[in-house]
Amino acid sequence: MKIPYFSLLMVAAFAGSAGPALAEKADRDKPMNIEADALRYDDVKQVSVFTGRVVLTKGTIVIRGAQVEVRQDPDGYQFGLVTGSTATPAFFRQKREALDEFIEGEGETIEYDGKADTVKFAKKAQLRRFRGSALGDEITGGVIVYNNLTDMFTVDGNANKGVAGAPGGRVRAMLTPKPESGAAASPAPAGPAPVLRSTTTLGGATQ
Structure with missing residues (x-):
């Protein structure tokens, strides 16, 4: 029986961490810094649209995309939508x-x-965990939703159907056991460390 949609507790699915390790809490209170080629701001709707090689940082959060739309509700919560280019997907990274x-x-x-403190990756979605510079776990699917508060994520493989170059209807996972306490972490692969290429979070605020 094929199960195209599933939910896993990240501390279990991501190689059995001993207790939840959530996203960096201090990011919520850090200022948001954005660089882009252009900005369009709508004061009435409280919406800012940054375009052209956008780089957003907020504490340990790094977001990259061709366009980033940021809005804020009356209670001060921020919401963001990041769009990638044809050649480069939107990217998100945050420390645990x-x-x-x-x-x-x-x-x-x-x-x-x-x-809600959630990040949603859509179309050819990927979610990875790095221990230092070494890749530990990797999940791919059509849509991935990651909850920073509960450290839980859901993956929908069927959402990839019809997307060129994507494995339609399938979820793929590579999970690596966590090194035992006191054991040296696996050395990083030879060659340069993974480069931040772009993926949810504007921390307690958004992108």
Whole structure:
């Protein structure tokens, strides 16, 4: 029986961490810095649209895309929509609380909900966990939704159907056991460390 949609607790699915390790909490209170080629701001709707090689940073959060739309609701919560280019997907990266680990992801679009503190990667979505510079785990699917508060994610493989170059209707996962306590972490692969290429979070705020 094929199960195209599933939910896993990241501390279990991502190689059995001993207790939840959430996204960096301090990111919520850090200022948001954005660089882009152009900006269009609508004061009435409280919406800012940045275009052209956009780079957004907020604490440990790094977001990259061809366009980033940021809006804020009356309660001060921020919401973001990141759109990638034809050649380069939208990218998101954030440090995990109290660990030398990072969560990063990609998709043709990335949506951040600052109120729910969730990040949604859509179309050719990927979610990865790095221990230092070494890749630990990797998940791919049509749509991936990651919850920063619960450290849980869901993956929908069927959402990839009809997307060129994507494995339609399938979820793929590569999970690596966590090194035992006190054991040296696996050395990083030979060659340059993974480069930040772009993927949800504007932390407590969004993109």
